[in-house]
Amino acid sequence: MADPTEQVSLPDVPDPPPPARVTYLRFLWRSLMLAFDGTWRFYAWMSVLTAIALVGYHAWGQQLLNGMQVTALTDHVSWGLYIANFTFGVGLAAGAVMMVIPAYLYDDHDMHDVVIVGEILAVAAICVCLGFIVVDMGRPDRMWHILPFIGRFHWPVSMLTWDVIVLNGYLVLNLHIVGYLLYMRYTGRRPRRRWYVPFVFLSIFWAISIHTVTAFLYQGLGGRPFWNSALLAPRFIATAFISGPAFVVVLLEVVRRFGAIRVPEGATQTLTKIMRITVLLNLFMLVSELFTALYSGGAHAAAVKYLFFGSHGKAALVPYIWTAVVLNVASAVLLHHPRSRTSSRWLIAACVCAFAGVYLEKGMGLIIPGFVPSTLHELVEYTPSITEWKITAGIWAFGLLILTVGLKVGLAVWSGALRDREARRAAK
Amino acid sequence: MSDGTKPTRRVALKVLGGTLGAGAFAYASRPIVEWASNQSLDDVLRKHYKELTREELAQVLHDLEAETKKLHGVDVHIEDIPPQEGVQFGYALSLSVCIGCRKCVEACHVENNHDRRTNNSYIRVLEMEQGSFDMERGNADYDHAVPAPGKYYMPVQCHQCDDAPCVRVCPVEATWKERDGIVVVDYSWCIGCRYCEAACPYHARRFNWTTPEIPAEEINPDQGYLSNRIRPQGVVEKCTFCLHRTRKGRLPACLEACPTGARVFGNLLDPKSEIRWVLENKRVYVLKEELGTHPRFFYFFDV
Numbered sequence: 001m002a003d004p005t006e007q008v009s010l011p012d013v014p015d016p017p018p019p020a021r022v023t024y025l026r027f028l029w030r031s032l033m034l035a036f037d038g039t040w041r042f043y044a045w046m047s048v049l050t051a052i053a054l055v056g057y058h059a060w061g062q063q064l065l066n067g068m069q070v071t072a073l074t075d076h077v078s079w080g081l082y083i084a085n086f087t088f089g090v091g092l093a094a095g096a097v098m099m100v101i102p103a104y105l106y107d108d109h110d111m112h113d114v115v116i117v118g119e120i121l122a123v124a125a126i127c128v129c130l131g132f133i134v135v136d137m138g139r140p141d142r143m144w145h146i147l148p149f150i151g152r153f154h155w156p157v158s159m160l161t162w163d164v165i166v167l168n169g170y171l172v173l174n175l176h177i178v179g180y181l182l183y184m185r186y187t188g189r190r191p192r193r194r195w196y197v198p199f200v201f202l203s204i205f206w207a208i209s210i211h212t213v214t215a216f217l218y219q220g221l222g223g224r225p226f227w228n229s230a231l232l233a234p235r236f237i238a239t240a241f242i243s244g245p246a247f248v249v250v251l252l253e254v255v256r257r258f259g260a261i262r263v264p265e266g267a268t269q270t271l272t273k274i275m276r277i278t279v280l281l282n283l284f285m286l287v288s289e290l291f292t293a294l295y296s297g298g299a300h301a302a303a304v305k306y307l308f309f310g311s312h313g314k315a316a317l318v319p320y321i322w323t324a325v326v327l328n329v330a331s332a333v334l335l336h337h338p339r340s341r342t343s344s345r346w347l348i349a350a351c352v353c354a355f356a357g358v359y360l361e362k363g364m365g366l367i368i369p370g371f372v373p374s375t376l377h378e379l380v381e382y383t384p385s386i387t388e389w390k391i392t393a394g395i396w397a398f399g400l401l402i403l404t405v406g407l408k409v410g411l412a413v414w415s416g417a418l419r420d421r422e423a424r425r426a427a428k
Numbered sequence: 429m430s431d432g433t434k435p436t437r438r439v440a441l442k443v444l445g446g447t448l449g450a451g452a453f454a455y456a457s458r459p460i461v462e463w464a465s466n467q468s469l470d471d472v473l474r475k476h477y478k479e480l481t482r483e484e485l486a487q488v489l490h491d492l493e494a495e496t497k498k499l500h501g502v503d504v505h506i507e508d509i510p511p512q513e514g515v516q517f518g519y520a521l522s523l524s525v526c527i528g529c530r531k532c533v534e535a536c537h538v539e540n541n542h543d544r545r546t547n548n549s550y551i552r553v554l555e556m557e558q559g560s561f562d563m564e565r566g567n568a569d570y571d572h573a574v575p576a577p578g579k580y581y582m583p584v585q586c587h588q589c590d591d592a593p594c595v596r597v598c599p600v601e602a603t604w605k606e607r608d609g610i611v612v613v614d615y616s617w618c619i620g621c622r623y624c625e626a627a628c629p630y631h632a633r634r635f636n637w638t639t640p641e642i643p644a645e646e647i648n649p650d651q652g653y654l655s656n657r658i659r660p661q662g663v664v665e666k667c668t669f670c671l672h673r674t675r676k677g678r679l680p681a682c683l684e685a686c687p688t689g690a691r692v693f694g695n696l697l698d699p700k701s702e703i704r705w706v707l708e709n710k711r712v713y714v715l716k717e718e719l720g721t722h723p724r725f726f727y728f729f730d731v
Contacts, residue, residue, distance in 0.1 A: 050452075
């Protein structure tokens, strides 16, 4: 392992004349302005995302007004699409740390050049998670009840309070790291190690914690045999390190095309190597869980049987889970095929399979069987309502808006392009 | 400008886009604005039950009565009934006697001001197969004459666990165990996350997916703050052993409605109580005992 105290070099940037001292607020303002400026492609992309986000926002308003009867949730299946997406989103946020670890812990220079992409992704993904939590609440007007010191924070007993701490903490950590590094870059100063290195290392542990705590939310419930397994947290981590890197590989490909910075091939290669291990690990753990449930039978098997084969003529999840299995196996095969090293298209196909497979398996495939059969062994099925889909699409669109703006601004500052442009403008 | 559009045209397009965007945002905001205007600040800022002083509590009860009048058109009396000293409630049900008629389900529905459209109740009766305790072979949706041959019946309601998973998981302490053993919910504090519903092994909790609808003349006006007052939309509710009755020395509505005498309710601390006699002399069974929730609800057999 590299000495973590060693200074990691920043990518070489031509030195433009140093701009006048800019305050942090002014820097944020200029960044915001940049978010409203771009090519027609950028405008089209942002408009589509805004439209979808607004549809979701409107649907959420209707849900608040008319109650959660507009969802397909019941007292039997009381969590559904929202919590499924929340869980997946936490994995995505945690998975981004797979760029931070090589960049800072192993001093991987290629990764260090683009690590900011991972940190911005973490911010966007956490915003998505918080969105899903808010829309799942029956009474978001009482949100203040869950604030430490102000409301009645049931810490440390309730795992949900831990989740509040770790998710918001992770958001703040990443906002600080990204904001500080970009601000220093923008003002042409060298970042001071004590203002970011400790936070980066903290964020590594924190990333693991967000997904561990989220797994503990479910696996600590003795009344839900499907979740009450010690393997849940390890599986969460393994799948996070599939979905995160898969998303980033595709994102880096997009940045290569549209972004202002050079994306080293080494970064993509490292992420691919990580995925080659985690896809197999996840499949192995899946087999282990299936074996335990099906070979021993009994109550533990009921949910697994329902999920994979249907039960008493009810089989709403069967197509989901088999699609997930096929995608996960396909991604494992594609990632281990030699062409994944040479063809970026091949690699992207593998990543899309991996991402979609994990989304299905860890979303609906994980949450719903916790409730079917119910604790009294009733088989009440759940298929999300149109309102739930609208809100879900809206939140993801909102997340992509944050990601797009974050990357556009972040990369423009990171590469020095913004500074150059402003310097040129000032010179005129 | 990188795409070569003329600046003036570009500005015009931007203004047009901005206007359209603002319009779309205003339209999309309509339901949430309507929702927000329906919220009362008093309700949003209401304190946790345990933090209310006597005067504040009296005011809250008064406000809630006025709110019920406004929303449901009925005069009701909402009381805060504290637990009695020296009382620990326990409930037992004879699986040998119960015939599965679901009179208890109905009585609960009426007593506790449940939503009429969903026919909600805190009790679910499982029709079980003779010779099996496996709930997988049970059925809660039976619709035929009872008792059916080869079946026995197991009503399930809140077990008022001493180690209640629902209380443990609540992130805002909106649900807790009272001194007399009853697990209650502060409907004015619950945030509606439904973690408790996921945690409960007995399917004892219900969520108010919408504001309960009850015809004014059917509303039970004798209400408790922590029990059967009409719940607001978006919060969780549960069986409270009818604390608005039992803390005043009456019996739970489900027990009074039972035509077979299968139900036994009482003070576990009273050595002469029927519940103590049952627990000491009958063969007693605790549902999902292996989960370590230590229920206050027992099943027994008359043999």
